[in-house]
Amino acid sequence: MHLVMADQGGNNIVMREYRKGNWTVNETMVLIEAKKMDDERRMKKSGDSEGRSKPTELRWKWVEDYCWRKGCLRSQNQCNDKWDNLMRDYKKVREYQRRTAETAEGNNHNNEGSYWEMEKNARKEKNLPSNMLRQIYEHLEEVVEKKGIQRVVAAGESGPNPNIPYVMDRPMTSVQPSLPPLLQHQLPAAIPPAIALPLPALPPLPPPTAAPAPLVQPSPLPYAQPLPTVDSDTSEYSDSPAKRRRRSGGNGEGTSGTASANNSNEVGTAISKSASIIAEAIQASEEREERRHRDLVSLHERRLKIEESRTEINKNGIDGLVAAINKLANSILTLASHNNQSAPK
DNA sequence: TTGAATTAATAGGATCAGCC
DNA sequence: GGCTGATCCTATTAATTCAA
Numbered sequence: 001m002h003l004v005m006a007d008q009g010g011n012n013i014v015m016r017e018y019r020k021g022n023w024t025v026n027e028t029m030v031l032i033e034a035k036k037m038d039d040e041r042r043m044k045k046s047g048d049s050e051g052r053s054k055p056t057e058l059r060w061k062w063v064e065d066y067c068w069r070k071g072c073l074r075s076q077n078q079c080n081d082k083w084d085n086l087m088r089d090y091k092k093v094r095e096y097q098r099r100t101a102e103t104a105e106g107n108n109h110n111n112e113g114s115y116w117e118m119e120k121n122a123r124k125e126k127n128l129p130s131n132m133l134r135q136i137y138e139h140l141e142e143v144v145e146k147k148g149i150q151r152v153v154a155a156g157e158s159g160p161n162p163n164i165p166y167v168m169d170r171p172m173t174s175v176q177p178s179l180p181p182l183l184q185h186q187l188p189a190a191i192p193p194a195i196a197l198p199l200p201a202l203p204p205l206p207p208p209t210a211a212p213a214p215l216v217q218p219s220p221l222p223y224a225q226p227l228p229t230v231d232s233d234t235s236e237y238s239d240s241p242a243k244r245r246r247r248s249g250g251n252g253e254g255t256s257g258t259a260s261a262n263n264s265n266e267v268g269t270a271i272s273k274s275a276s277i278i279a280e281a282i283q284a285s286e287e288r289e290e291r292r293h294r295d296l297v298s299l300h301e302r303r304l305k306i307e308e309s310r311t312e313i314n315k316n317g318i319d320g321l322v323a324a325i326n327k328l329a330n331s332i333l334t335l336a337s338h339n340n341q342s343a344p345k
Numbered sequence: 346t347t348g349a350a351t352t353a354a355t356a357g358g359a360t361c362a363g364c365c
Numbered sequence: 366g367g368c369t370g371a372t373c374c375t376a377t378t379a380a381t382t383c384a385a
Contacts, residue, residue: 020372021362021371021372022362022370022371022372023371023372059352059353060352060353077373077374078372078373080353080354081372081373081374082371082372083354084354084355084356085371085372087354087355088355088356124369129370130369130370131370
């Protein structure tokens with residue numbers, strides 16, 4: 001699914017072929033999960049003291065990469081747009097549910113049914129999304145409300161720095177870019193293709209006077225870097241801010257380094273080491289994510305089974321009750337007819 | 346400190362595809 | 366052909382980062 005291409009500098013970049021068409025429920029779930037993970041790691045990092053001093057990350061690129069790892073082959077723009085639309089629908093439904101709940105409290109009875117009990121037409125009349133799945137709504141609720149709580153908590157903990165949700169402490173331009181081609185073979189094979197493949201241009205080396213180059217410092221954060229992929233979407237280039245944002249996917253072009261041979265060797269060695277460390281961290285993170293995902297799935301399955309068995313039990317109970325009532329009725333009838341027959345005339 | 350550049354979030358509208 | 370829902374595109378605003 002990845003098309004490896006060479007840019008003008010002869011460096012490999014990744015051209016992804018994105019899936020088009022309607023989003024499946026599964027893809028939507030993956031996206032929601034990706035956003036959840038994104039929020040979680042952001043909240044985790046927001047606790048670090050490094051705070052705002054580091055460049056922002058391309059969060060939707062991260063989401064895209066996460067989705068790809070989970071088999072949802074969508075671009076960051078698609079993810080972004082889908083999320084926007086999901087949030088629109090979610091907020092409409094949530095607002096409606098809230099209103100109906102308040103009305104119900106005020107009137108002591110609910111004269112408007114919940115969204116889930118409404119017919120499609122009724123939903124349309126109220127300008128609500130016609131087919132928001134409860135499953136998706138609940139997942140969204142989980143993510144959105146949790147995020148809200150986290151923000152409040154984080155703001156309380158972090159004191160003077162209220163800019164919690166969007167603080168990044170992962171340098172975009174340090175670790176991610178630019179392993180020289182020779183290092184491609186040094187990356188463990190277990191790294192997902194989306195991580196192992198892209199090998200963009202070597203950036204210019206920092207001047208000797210610069211602060212210790214983060215280039216050789218392994219990222220302590222065990223998640224994948226945004227990748228220098230190129231959207232297969234073709235209509236993404238204009239000068240509007242929104243378009244500028246859409247352009248952000250690939251960076252590093254035109255930055256092929258021209259450092260001296262000595263420096264290259266040193267940096268190459270350092271990069272090699274850090275690449276190994278990063279690869280291990282990424283792998284460990286992948287495994288943790290995978291385990292967590294499996295746990296979640298099994299939890300869902302168990303919940304479904306419990307629901308099913310409860311339904312079954314209820315059904316059996318009602319059946320039994322009906323049978324008992326029928327028996328009782330028959331007995332009464334029999335008794336009554338006996339009494340009628342044996343009664344003195 | 347300030348202003349430019351970038352990114353995220355949001356909303357409105359256009360377009361496309363499926364259905365009747 | 367019209368309607369509807371889903372997707373995509375564009376504009377706007379606020380937040381953030383960074384260099385002068």
